[in-house]
Amino acid sequence: MSSIAAVVLAAGAGTRMKSAKAKVMHEIGGRPMILHLLGTVAGLTPAKVVVVTAPNMAAVQKAVEHAEIAIQQEALGTGHAVAAALESLKGFTGDVLILYGDTPLIEEETLHKMIEKRRKQKDCAVVVLGFEPEDAAEYGRLVTDGAGNLTAIVEFADADAATRSIGLCNSGVMAISGAHLESLIRALDNKNAKGEYYLTDIVGIANKSGLTCAYVKGAEQELLGVNNRAQLAEAEAIAQGRWRAAAMAEGATLIDPETVWFSHDTKLGRDVVIEPGVFFGPKVTVGDNVRIKAYSHLEGTSIGEGAQIGPFARLRPGAEIAADVKIGNFVEIKKSQIEKGAKVSHLSYIGDARIGAEANIGAGTITCNYDGYDKFLTDIGAGAFIGSNTALVAPVKIGDGAIIGAGSTISKDVEADALGIERAAEQQKPGWAKRFRDFKKKGTK
Numbered sequence: 001m002s003s004i005a006a007v008v009l010a011a012g013a014g015t016r017m018k019s020a021k022a023k024v025m026h027e028i029g030g031r032p033m034i035l036h037l038l039g040t041v042a043g044l045t046p047a048k049v050v051v052v053t054a055p056n057m058a059a060v061q062k063a064v065e066h067a068e069i070a071i072q073q074e075a076l077g078t079g080h081a082v083a084a085a086l087e088s089l090k091g092f093t094g095d096v097l098i099l100y101g102d103t104p105l106i107e108e109e110t111l112h113k114m115i116e117k118r119r120k121q122k123d124c125a126v127v128v129l130g131f132e133p134e135d136a137a138e139y140g141r142l143v144t145d146g147a148g149n150l151t152a153i154v155e156f157a158d159a160d161a162a163t164r165s166i167g168l169c170n171s172g173v174m175a176i177s178g179a180h181l182e183s184l185i186r187a188l189d190n191k192n193a194k195g196e197y198y199l200t201d202i203v204g205i206a207n208k209s210g211l212t213c214a215y216v217k218g219a220e221q222e223l224l225g226v227n228n229r230a231q232l233a234e235a236e237a238i239a240q241g242r243w244r245a246a247a248m249a250e251g252a253t254l255i256d257p258e259t260v261w262f263s264h265d266t267k268l269g270r271d272v273v274i275e276p277g278v279f280f281g282p283k284v285t286v287g288d289n290v291r292i293k294a295y296s297h298l299e300g301t302s303i304g305e306g307a308q309i310g311p312f313a314r315l316r317p318g319a320e321i322a323a324d325v326k327i328g329n330f331v332e333i334k335k336s337q338i339e340k341g342a343k344v345s346h347l348s349y350i351g352d353a354r355i356g357a358e359a360n361i362g363a364g365t366i367t368c369n370y371d372g373y374d375k376f377l378t379d380i381g382a383g384a385f386i387g388s389n390t391a392l393v394a395p396v397k398i399g400d401g402a403i404i405g406a407g408s409t410i411s412k413d414v415e416a417d418a419l420g421i422e423r424a425a426e427q428q429k430p431g432w433a434k435r436f437r438d439f440k441k442k443g444t445k
């Protein structure tokens, strides 16, 4: 058994989000914040992860299905929430990390530091993650002795003026000795300003029973708690900053980093250039030497080496773009394979299609893939040339090397190397335009 267990508290109502959705299900980089936290926790390969939720949080329980769920029947405080997890931790004597579902940006290294500290210090029952926020506001305060031991945590509501002037605050994150956890939690009471079972009181209790407590300091950025939409946006900005930095560190050029938005799972190759204003939705993979031009929107897509995308391109789920493809401006692609070296350069909708290697799709080509009830496939062969403003009415197949005349509506298969054209005969009426203008001018006099 690994010697780390994690308890994630998520039973709070989150009323300040003004949302029908549980707070921890709000997303950062396209992923519920609690899953960011669980992702970080997974890096510690814990023996057990317990998520404490309220009884009515089915969506949270489903999202965290790989963790154990403990139900806190009534929100009577953070200590009471941890008590709900005790049953799941029976017999566990390693380190128990307490985390908050609404504090999703904490880094793995910080958790390591806390555990290390607890294991090193003699008789250490609890290590608390402290921080010194610019505005200490209503955080609990860490009371220390001269020797760097943590002697108590005092909640803001219960603190006198001298205690409130302490700048070192409680982030809420703790590493607790599994051997002592149950007895510490069982010793809590709710005789305080809020009438809650404060988890923070275990520090005073441990000290009184001859154990020691310590603290580690973390950065304010990683300890941001999300209580409202403004803080959600702050957390998003912090996460985006991390992803941008990581992308550049791995060899991508971001011309204007602040304007590029990533998902938690965006994967970029080397020597990728991303122009300003590009948005990555979930599940995007980009190969080496790809250039994504300004104001493109991508989700659920893979892009092969050397491809060029945009500006103003929209790649939707299932767009598989092979190497050296060119996707130009105002082109939307959904659930389609665009094979090596093909070009869709201007103003097109390509959905439920395959476009063969080196095919050229003219400006304004539309795959008519939907009849209002069902979707149908369009298959375009290698080296085919589709003239501008063509409507391809699916299901339809264009053979290798075929040419389609501009302005055609094609609803029958076209053989390889054939010309497919559908166009009314053109007429010409000599002098007609001049006669028309002369007539109009006379009429207005």
Ligand code: UD1
Residues within 6 Å of the ligand: 009, 010, 011, 012, 013, 052, 072, 074, 075, 076, 077, 078, 079, 080, 081, 100, 101, 102, 138, 139, 140, 141, 153, 155, 169, 170, 171, 172, 197, 198, 199, 200, 225
């Ligand atoms: C808590 C700390 C405070 C610290 C602050 C940091 C206590 C008593 N106080 O205060 O010292 O500075 O966090 O943000 O611990 N929760 C439950 N069940 C409950 C109550 C809370 O699951 O009955 C969960 C919430 O969903 C949330 C977390 O615990 O994820 C913190 O609860 P919250 O009420 O926000 O604590 P604070 O008052 O902010």
Ligand code: CA
Residues within 6 Å of the ligand: 225, 227
């Ligand atoms: Ca809080």
